[in-house]
Amino acid sequence: MEEQALREQLPRDGPSISTGDRQLFGYVGIDAVLDQMRIKTMKTGFEFNIMVVGQSGLGKSTMVNTLFKSKISRKSTGTGYEERIPKTVHLLSVTHIVEEKGVKMKLTVTDTPGFGDQINNQNCWEPIVEFINEQYERYLREEILINRKRKIPDTRVHACVYFVPPTGHWLRPLDLEFMWRLSKITNVVPVIARADTLTLEERAEFKQKIQKDLKAHGIHVYPQVDFDEDPDDRLLNDKIREKIPFAVVGADKEHQVNGKKVLGRKTKWGIIEVENPAHCEFPLLRDLLIRSHLQDLKDITHNVHYEQYRVRRLNESNQASKGGQCLALSAVNGEPESHL
Template sequence: MPQASLGVSPAEGSAYVGIDTLQEQTRLRALRRGYTFNLVVVGRSGLGKSTLVNTLFKSSVARKKEGQEEPLPSTTQVKKVETTVSEGGVKLHLTVTDTPGFGDHINNENCWDPIISYIEEQYDRYLTEEQKVHRLLRIPDTRVHCCLYFIPPSGHSLSSLDVEVLRRLDKVTNVVPIIAKADTLTIEERDAFKERIRADLNDHGIKTYPLEDTADIDHAKMKERLPFAVVGSNKWHEVHGRKVLGRRSTWGLVEVENKAHNDFACLRDMLIRTHMQDLIDSTDEIHYENYRRTKLSAALHNGNATQDTKESQSKL
């Protein structure tokens, strides 16, 4: 009797097994469950964080609404907004966490602590649920999958605060650096600024997403673009009979989704269209796994130390 081959088609009758339907089964299950993506935006006020996020997802999902002014908090705070975005039958449960007050004061010492604590708290919540005897079949995933770090368009290099924060963030989450309001720089200034930032990241051993060197062409192209120099806007303008999102200035219109004008489209494609699942997977397989291993190793060490102490005391 001839053996069935994985390469056969339904046309070959009894030789067909049906393994090729697994991909469709996976797709249908994912559509029923929906997807979860958790994003943190970090940066000083006035860099257009909320506007950019709203532009990315074509809806008002970020904390700040148009024309809304809020008093500057005395310390860094963590505020999140949850929403569901639907497109083409796919539902995405999106959480955007903002960090108002970050870097906005004369003394910014330890202003990163609330952000790091928030990220680690989400890991701890997941780990706690995972260890329960009677745990949920699907653990709610509040783990941060990506951090968009906004860099002011100074044209110089990373500030000492940027370096300190990025060195801590890259240990706990996927970090994507962004040059905010890139239309305030000329193309030459922008390219030179990118080079200086890449050199700073390399000199200080800061790892940005993607985390590992790979032969993946998409990863290589993305690395060449980093940091993304972006422009965000929720205002539509008419250009040659078509509507485009953009920012108008005295020297012309910067089209948000025009790759010749800025990197917004590249950031959106990476974040949503090509690497969202990889961001989720790398959070689970790298950052959460590192946290889980460290946490459980510490608990085991403390437990052994306690047991040794009890045994020593019993001998006395």
């Protein structure tokens, strides 16, 4: 009796054929592909690129350091390391190799000069839009080569963190315009910057106003409902959408709290710990970017944003060749008409 039960559990040779709900043969072993995928990713590693955008003085450069100094890469930067952040004048990319349990990630964060200092902020998004498109262009040029690399270096921006000033009012026309343009070409993750300057009630109220404003202007930030592939994703993402924009605080200095070193900001109310979910939503931002949605951000960049760029560029090249012009893929930015 026992022996027969055991035999029924054992895998049989040959494939499993299922007719409706009924499984005719036993275990086939398809799940072994998961191990193969894991080993392959461990060997090759992967690239992930984030960009920070927003007006000057909102804490973008600090946040880049916070990300690198927070738990994702404490080891690679070392502790007690202090540095004065120079004012960012050019787009500046910093890359760290983060390794965990044998998996290697090449994490690049691009810091951008703040805008809003000038009297005239017209077209201040141009260098940033150009940078994002340039990375698509680079990828495309590698991809259309006859002898192409097995693994194309990926510098495309997978997530663009947009810093909203903590005014507590509505979004400014400049922020709306900027985010609208960015959301057409990349995954935009808005955050309320310097959230320690707002009370918890103010943060919640501001968050709702921003959500309303984005909806009213048809600005689709990440994660977009249209791209949720299954009901489980939708449930999870609905929860995230309720919390976006995350109210974040950045800090690159460590303080002693209860005998432990924590990243935080000293205020008159005490130390605001940036990695403590009870103090601010930096941990939600880090988890979304690095833990829960990293692969999705990469997939959407490749399958949606890059695809749109590729189609547009190849159509343009075709048109040019029909008109007898040179087929060379010259850089274009296909600027959309102003939205507001």
